[in-house]
Amino acid sequence: MTAERFEQLVVDELDxxxxxxxxGLENVVFVVEDRxxxxxxxxxxxxxxxxxxxxxxxxxxxxxDRIVIFRExxxxxxxxxxxxxxxxxxxxxxxxxxxxxIDDDRLHELGWA
Numbered sequence: 001m002t003a004e005r006f007e008q009l010v011v012d013e014l015d016x017x018x019x020x021x022x023x024g025l026e027n028v029v030f031v032v033e034d035r036x037x038x039x040x041x042x043x044x045x046x047x048x049x050x051x052x053x054x055x056x057x058x059x060x061x062x063x064x065d066r067i068v069i070f071r072e073x074x075x076x077x078x079x080x081x082x083x084x085x086x087x088x089x090x091x092x093x094x095x096x097x098x099x100x101x102i103d104d105d106r107l108h109e110l111g112w113a
Contacts, residue, residue, distance in 0.1 A: 001084075006071050007032050009081075013088045022098060024052075027064045028099060034072050041073040045091040053101030067095040 001009075010032055014022070028049070036043045049065025069091060078084040094112050102110075 001075060001081075002037040003032070003034075003071065004052065005073070009085060010069050010088055010092075013085060013092055016089070017096075018094060021091070021093070025099060027062060029066050031066055031068045033068055033069055035070055036073075041076050043070055044073050044077075044087065045069045045095045047095040047098035049064045049099065051099060065099060067092070069095075 010030070014030060031061065036046070046068050047065070050066060067089065074084060074087055074091070078087055090112060094107055097107055097112060
């Protein structure tokens with residue numbers, strides 16, 4: 001799958017998420033990168049920012065938080081486009097949950113880790 005097609009798939013899955021999940025996202029950008037900085041294929045996505053539950057003074061001029069989706073690791077674990085869509089969806093939900101302050105333990109309990 002081309003990088004452009006993968007990015008469109010991520011946008012489509014983001015658009016398919018419930019409004020109440022994405023409406024509260026403030027100052028967050030979604031980025032697709034090939035791999036994590038260490039070059040591994042172990043990480044599917046990452047939330048880079050300060051969770052809403054941990055913010056003190058947060059206002060005008062702050063750099064946006066980032067949710068990064070890693071293309072190559074996701075492609076490596078998926079055999080077809082349907083599976084890829086499912087994994088991108090789960091990864092988006094997982095990383096958005098971190099924005100809202102939900103940790104990995106709770107995500108695991110909820111079935112999103």
